[in-house]
Amino acid sequence: MAATDRVGMAIKDRPEFKSKPKPLTMNAGDSVLDAVKAMSEKNYGSVIICDEAGKVTGVVTERDVMRKVVGAEKDAATLKLGDIMTADPRVAREDDDLADWLRIMSNERFRRLPVVDADGRIKVVFTQGDFVSYTWPDLLHQAKVLAQASVGRNYPIWMIGGGIMLYSLLMVIVVSSLS
Structure with a gap:
C-alpha cells in the first residue's frame, strides 16, 4: 500500500x-x-x-x-x-x-x-x-474511517440488514403487547 x-x-x-x-x-x-x-x-x-x-x-x-x-x-x-x-x-x-x-x-x-x-x-x-501508546482515539478514528468506507460500498446490504432488524424488533413489540 x-x-x-x-x-x-x-x-x-x-x-x-x-x-x-x-x-x-x-x-x-x-x-x-x-x-x-x-x-x-x-x-x-x-x-x-x-x-x-x-x-x-x-x-x-x-x-x-x-x-x-x-x-x-x-x-x-x-x-x-x-x-x-x-x-x-x-x-x-x-x-x-x-x-x-x-x-x-x-x-x-x-x-x-x-x-x-x-x-x-x-x-x-x-x-x-x-x-x-497508539492511543484509543487514534484507533477509534481509524475504525471510523474504515467503517465509513465499508458502509458506503455496501449500502444495499446495510439497508436489507437494517430492514430485517427493524421488522424483527417491531414483531417482538407487537407480540409482547398482545400477551
Whole structure:
C-alpha cells in the first residue's frame, strides 16, 4: 500500500520516533558480557547487531541472555553475540504503517522492532510499549474511517440488514403487547 493510500500512520510520524534514544548497536563478534554491561549502563532491554554498513543482522534481548547464557551456564565473557542472537529479525521501514506492525508484532509474538531508513540502516527500536501508546482515539478514528468506507460500498446490504432488524424488533413489540 502506498504511503498516500494509507489510512493509518507511518512509523516515522509517531512522536516516539523522533524522541527515542539511539539504539544500542554492537557487532556479532562482541562478547555477551560487553553487551550486558552496555545494556545495564543504558538500561536497555536489547542490543541490535549490525554489520559494518550499519544494517541489522540480529537482535539480542535480556531473555536471550537469560535462556542461552545464564540458564545454559555458559561463559558470557567468551560467548559472542552472534552465538545467541536472533538472526535476520523482522525489520520495519520508517515509512511502514504503524497499525500493520502492531498487528504483526502481536500475531508473531515479538516485542522489539528495529526500524530502518531507506538504506536499511538502523534508526530506532520500537517496542510493544511504544505501540500501546497508539492511543484509543487514534484507533477509534481509524475504525471510523474504515467503517465509513465499508458502509458506503455496501449500502444495499446495510439497508436489507437494517430492514430485517427493524421488522424483527417491531414483531417482538407487537407480540409482547398482545400477551
